[in-house]
Amino acid sequence: MSLLLDALFSSVALSHFAVDLLNGQRAVILTFLSVPLGLTNTALGFFSTVYVFAGAIFQPVFGFFADRLGSRWVIPGGVLWMAFFFSLALITPGPLALWLLVLAAMGSAAFHPAGTMQAVLQSRTHFAGRETTSTAYFFVFGQTGNFLGPVVAGPVLDRFGLVGLLWLVGLVGVIGLNAAKQLGIGALSLPSTLSPGGNGTYTMGFERSKGAWPVLTFALVAAFQAWSQQNMITYVPKYLSDLGQSAGVYGPIAAMFLGGSAFGIGLGGSLADRFGKRRVAATSLALASIPLYLVSRVGWSPWLYILIPLAGVLTGAVHSILVVLAQRIIPGGMALASGLILGFMFSCGALGTLLCGYIADQWGFLPVFQLTALIALLASVLALSLQKN
Numbered sequence: 001m002s003l004l005l006d007a008l009f010s011s012v013a014l015s016h017f018a019v020d021l022l023n024g025q026r027a028v029i030l031t032f033l034s035v036p037l038g039l040t041n042t043a044l045g046f047f048s049t050v051y052v053f054a055g056a057i058f059q060p061v062f063g064f065f066a067d068r069l070g071s072r073w074v075i076p077g078g079v080l081w082m083a084f085f086f087s088l089a090l091i092t093p094g095p096l097a098l099w100l101l102v103l104a105a106m107g108s109a110a111f112h113p114a115g116t117m118q119a120v121l122q123s124r125t126h127f128a129g130r131e132t133t134s135t136a137y138f139f140v141f142g143q144t145g146n147f148l149g150p151v152v153a154g155p156v157l158d159r160f161g162l163v164g165l166l167w168l169v170g171l172v173g174v175i176g177l178n179a180a181k182q183l184g185i186g187a188l189s190l191p192s193t194l195s196p197g198g199n200g201t202y203t204m205g206f207e208r209s210k211g212a213w214p215v216l217t218f219a220l221v222a223a224f225q226a227w228s229q230q231n232m233i234t235y236v237p238k239y240l241s242d243l244g245q246s247a248g249v250y251g252p253i254a255a256m257f258l259g260g261s262a263f264g265i266g267l268g269g270s271l272a273d274r275f276g277k278r279r280v281a282a283t284s285l286a287l288a289s290i291p292l293y294l295v296s297r298v299g300w301s302p303w304l305y306i307l308i309p310l311a312g313v314l315t316g317a318v319h320s321i322l323v324v325l326a327q328r329i330i331p332g333g334m335a336l337a338s339g340l341i342l343g344f345m346f347s348c349g350a351l352g353t354l355l356c357g358y359i360a361d362q363w364g365f366l367p368v369f370q371l372t373a374l375i376a377l378l379a380s381v382l383a384l385s386l387q388k389n
Contacts, residue, residue: 009122011182012115013141015079018175019111020142021168022086022104024149024258026051028251029101031237032157037095041238045357047098048234049350055105055112056346063113063339071114071335072183078114079176082107087169090162097162113339116323118183136269136320143262143316147255150237154251215329217385222322222341223348224379225285228292229315230349231356231372232257236295236308239365243300253308260312261319268317277321278386285380288314289373296369315376318383325386 026048034044066074082104089100119138156164236257240250264284272280291307291314298304326341352375356368 008182009119009138011179012075012118012122013138014175015075015111015179016115016119016138016142017145018079018172019082019108019115020145021149022082022145022172023055023108024146024255025153025165026101027234027237027254028150028153028157028247029162030098031241031250032162032247033097034238037098041360042357044238045234045354045360047102048230048357049354051102051105052230052346052350052353054102055108056343056350058106058109059113059339059343059346060336061339062110063117063335063337066114066117066335066339071118074110074114075118075183076176076180078107078109078111079179080107080173081110083169083173083176086172087166090165090169109343112342113335116338116342117335120327135324136265139269139320139323140262140266143258143265143319146233147259147262149255150251150258151255154247154249154255157251158246158248214385217382218322218325218329219344221281221285221318221379221382221386222326222345223352224375224382225315225318225322226345226349227352228288228372228376228379229261230353231368232292232308232311232315234353235356235360235365235368238360239369240300242365245300253304256305256309257312260309261316262312264313264316265319267313269320271317272321272324277325278383281318281321281386282380282383284314284317285376285383289377289380292376293370293373296366296373318379 030039030044030047033039039047062074062078085100085104085107089097089104092100116135116138120135152168153165156168233254237250237254240253241247245253268280268284288311291311294307295304295311298307322345323338323341327337329337356371359371360368
């Protein structure tokens with residue numbers, strides 16, 4: 001049976017789409033709120049950082065419990081939690097709406113490690129031998145949600161304001177209920193397709209990396225890749241807004257980066273299984289530095305319709321590679337490993353975004369995009385030290 005036709009895998013992947021459909025609206029909503037709330041670029045970076053942290057630091061905790069209790073409560077619970085608090089944020093006036101968005105992000109923290117584990121378990125049955133490709137499928141659904149989030153949010157915000165997005169949150173709730181049905185929420189048993197390790201946790205069964213240097217270089221590659229992506233996701237909308245563009249323009253353009261990233265995840269996973277993870281990671285990050293730098297040079301130009309999605313493709317191509325390598329490097333269960341790497345990447349991206357908010361306030365957005373190009377290039381050099389396969 002095709003992996004994508006498997007009902008359980010599809011429900012988990014669709015839940016990933018739903019969670020990141022809401023996550024993808026973060027930058028557009030914050031930009032929309034920045035005018036009535038008087039947010040500076042530093043404040044914008046702060047709330048973006050807090051939102052991402054809320055969706056990051058609790059991932060290892062939820063991953064730990066998912067390894068031991070199974071994912072059948074955690075996955076739908078995360079989706080429904082996010083839909084509930086997101087809807088409250090859309091109807092609440094004033095700064096409280098920003099903090100309700102932060103609470104919503106904790107649903108994302110619950111979903112991601114459990115969802116990643118469950119998707120990989122299903123893929124081992126249906127797509128054995130192509131672990132990076134099958135993992136990429138799961139993340140493509142999420143990135144597609146990230147892509148469509150601002151595509152929809154920009155025009156809706158222009159015409160109806162925040163309350164116009166409530167129908168989208170309702171759709172996410174329906175997807176969460178479907179995941180609960182497919183996962184059999186009444187059962188708490190661990191997945192039967194994976195054998196426990198000696199400590200009772202559930203692992204991928206790969207040999208762990210030895211020594212500090214492979215772990216350090218891997219961590220730096222993951223941090224720099226996440227930082228470069230979060231800079232683009234957060235500041236491209238504000239940059240274009242400052243250039244006089246409306247939400248109907250900067251929303252879809254921001255979405256092009258996320259759409260490119262979704263395509264890049266699928267492409268990178270397939271190429272990594274064929275040519276090796278290290279080679280694909282190093283090459284794609286090196287190439288990514290070119291469009292990232294050019295964004296800082298062209299201003300408002302039709303070239304952005306090429307440069308921004310191209311940057312998304314090339315930075316996104318590394319994502320599933322990093323998750324699969326983390327499951328090899330990090331001891332413990334699959335969900336814990338997934339939660340640790342995803343939480344680490346989200347947190348590093350958030351901290352970098354916070355720093356770049358200050359840089360944008362002091363010197364403008366052009367140095368931010370130039371710095372983004374530099375860290376992608378540094379990540380490429382460090383990726384040469386990653387595991388070959």
